Amino acid sequence: MGYAFSMWKNTRMIVLVAVCAAIYAAALIAFKTAIPLIPGITEVRVAGIFLVVFGFLFGPAGAWGLAFGNLMGDLFGGTFGPASLTGFLGNFLQGYLIYTLWTNLVPFADKVYEWKVKSRRSWIRYVIITCISSAASGIIIAVAVDALGVVPYTVLSKIITLNNSIGGIIGVFLLIAVYDITRGQLGLVWTDVMDVEVPVRRPRGPLGAWIVTAGVALGLLCNLIPGLPVNVASWLSAGIIILGSLLL
């Protein structure tokens, strides 16, 4: 969690939060009413292609940017309400998991913080992390929205997971197109902006990564486990995901 807070001392990172939030919000608002899946809650998100790219390239700034962007999308798209708070948390978590899992999810993790288009391991890592982070975000949002009595958990968690995973995976083409210029010419990859050569991997990192993964698995499969009511399983899963995230 350290970088997510220490980044607020860095002017470039603060501006990156604003820029990411503005792009994400603009894309959300532009397509808000285009294809609503559940009006007022979620829609087909073209903005999804920015999810993983922001999280990966701008790390903590990307995570905060997604969170604020989602909040602004709600505010100006006219879908603001108590559920927006969990939207904030869910989108932050997605960005956060992308940059933390990249170096912590052993054995898929990378020792350096880089995207290598020619490396098959980079691609596998990208897809796995996209799916895990999307599901974590979906579960957290759906648990709370269900509790508010707006949409049932089992429907919403799967819609968000699928929606974000698809958007995130398509986003790889955006990443390929912009990685070199962002890293080389503009020097805006977060590890360079914050002067961290390699993000520190503490021993508890990989543990956290796998706890999150386990939580996600429980959350997605909870209606298949006999004897465990869905609302108990879903809250349990959300708790495990948050616990694991705090260890990262």
Add this chain to the structure above:
Amino acid sequence: MNVSLFQDHDSWLHRLDPRTKMIGAIILFAIILSFNHPLFMAGISLGILAAAFSARSLSALWKLRYILVLLVAFSSILWPFFSEGPTTIWYWKFLKVSRESLLFGIAMGLRLAAFVMTSLILLATTRNEDMTNGLIKMKLPYPVAFALSTALRLVPTFAGAGATIVQAQVSRGLDLESKNIVSRFGTLIPLAVPMFVSAIRYTNLLAMALESRGFTPDSPRTLYYEPTMGRRDWATLAALALILVVSLYLRLGLGVGVVMPGRM
């Protein structure tokens, strides 16, 4: 695209402290969550409409009329199938609609509309800076508040850039009118990449201009607009709090305003 919903009038709601309006909106959310009976929701919605009228914000609401209608309509259609009540009025195979679930659906639609109207009044009567200052006064760290207000300011800038990018690519022959899903998909990268790159190029410039203006993230600064809580502010908050207490008593103590017990 103009995303600022603020409307520069002089009404009692405009004059309230931004903190009052933000906390007030949260209390109002809680009141809205207290009931799920359509009549009660309609009453609350009418109250909010009256507030919008007194703040001369109805024209801002009018901009969102389609979303509001959609919310109520969709919810009224969806919920009857997803919730169950004792008085079945229609069924077909496993689908079942009860009187209670129908009313619940209408109530949920009105609830979402009430949420939207509340936040809209807040945005229409509160300047971007005032909101930020209010958040700072409520102990939100300045860099966070600054990022939020800058993001709000950048949305129209980027939306404008987005429109230009669309025109530039259409001028090169990019076909956005095609009905074919696959070719629509192919338009994503020629649009998203310039959007991303031109915005990110902007980042360095913005950060540089910011530091030249003496911006230091973690040091204290003066606030030129200092919001102050006046008597009206405390009175407004007290009134809202009273309504919340009454609502909770009605709902929890007397069980009034409910068509679907056991749901929020």
Add this chain to the structure above:
Amino acid sequence: MPASVSIESLSFAYRNAGTRVLKDLSAQIEEGTFIALMGHSGAGKSTLCCAMNGLVPRFFRGNYDGRVTVEGKKVTKCGIVELSKMVGLVLQDFEAQLFSTNVELEIAFGPENQMLSREIIRERIDRYLSFVGLEGERHRDSSTLSGGQKQRLAIGSVLAMEPRVLVMDEPVTDLDPKGREAILSISGRLRDQKRTLVVVDNEYENIIKADRIWLMKEGEIVAQDSSASILSNAPLLESCGVMAPPTVSLFHAMSWPGSPFTFEDAKSLLKEGNLVTRREKSGFEECHSPRKGNPLLEARDLSFQYPGSLVLSLRNINLVIHEGEFVAILGENGSGKTTLAKHLNGLLTPVSGEMLVESRPTRAYRKPELARQVGYVFQNPDHQIFAPSVREEVGFGLKIRGEKPGIIEENVGRALAATGLEGYEDKSPFLLARGERERVAVASVLAVKPRVIILDEPTTGLDYAHQLETMRMLKSLNEEGHIIIIITHAMWIAESFATRTIVMRQGEIITDGPTRRVFADERGLSETSLVPSALVRLSNWLGTASLTVEGMVKELQS
């Protein structure tokens, strides 16, 4: 007198870049002087500006050697807030410098960071808003200001921090003539107040009042001298990619004594020395009337109104453009130039009247079909570049039309050759310099071989050498048979390249004719706040038909 700013053997290389941008620079600025900084793009002007206010090396990291002191203090030793009281920096991009939604808060932003009291901030808002002439806009939303007003606000908000030295990096480049005028009058007043002022600007008209000029080339200051002596040295200026005053070049070519920069000076020198006889103004039209081909574009009573707007953006436009023409559209910002241009390729369709391309209304075309006939190069190349290589970028328009690979390759090759980009095929377009990106944008429109090419401010942001290169390329395309239409603020570009000039104001065409005739009517132009260049005014006074130095020399010697 003590040196206000002192630069001592300063060298700098950006992180991840091999070559040094600044090479062992040494220079001094005395208090109360106005220094102008000129040089080609990439010469290190902006980097030097940043080094003066400490952004280099604090914000832009890299290898830093030597030192910069302001009033005896080393900038590298100062904190951000302390520096803001020493050196203020105004940038070219006015949008990027505004952070607040209303005008007075924008001025307050710097002083707020300096922890000044609310009373002092209020005084500064009063003082500097009236200094930059925005006191009437105090509570206005800054995003609704015009470009010129935004730049004035940016200057005011930097001044409000009361820095000892004010540095302005190309403050007028993105502005229209009216906006420029206002900024230049502000810098004139700052000079009268004996402020220490550093201005980067490559157009000599804007910095005639400078005490000294530093001329930069490839990271070094190759000359620093009084502005009169630098500006009269045409070969030196041109070797640094800076346009020399054409009146100076004319005087040198004619071996007339003196090096005047302004029309008035040139006129009085000529009168005093009795050097030349004025001719009758005649034959302008025959001499420069364009060879007219078939009409290709035609607007009939065209009017347009943006949705939600209360006024017409275009009013009763009637216009025919023929094959072979090279058209310049001039006018203030908001006069409808771009709106008109967007009708020509169907991006916008008229509210009333007709826009015809090859006698068929643009409404009747599908957009990709029209794009094939009429190409449009947008102002900022970054708004369209997306592909990993120049080859793919330029071939994109052909590829989405489903052309065969062989044909794509042939056309791309031809477009790259025409734009001087051979050998760039496999480079990433993002990593090219601004001028090269501009050419990639032109090439990508050119590759589909449209009969008409419209360019929105093709030379903004380029230095003189690149401007000349771009315009020569357009001229040769025109000679090959393409209709060229440019929107521009640069008078000399319209004067020396366009065969026909259209002047717009408030959505109407007020003048349309052969360029020579349009520019002969100085009074008519001044109504739209356009001022022809000193050379053209001299040509009008002399009665010569040509608008370029070479042409005038030829006429005057015959």
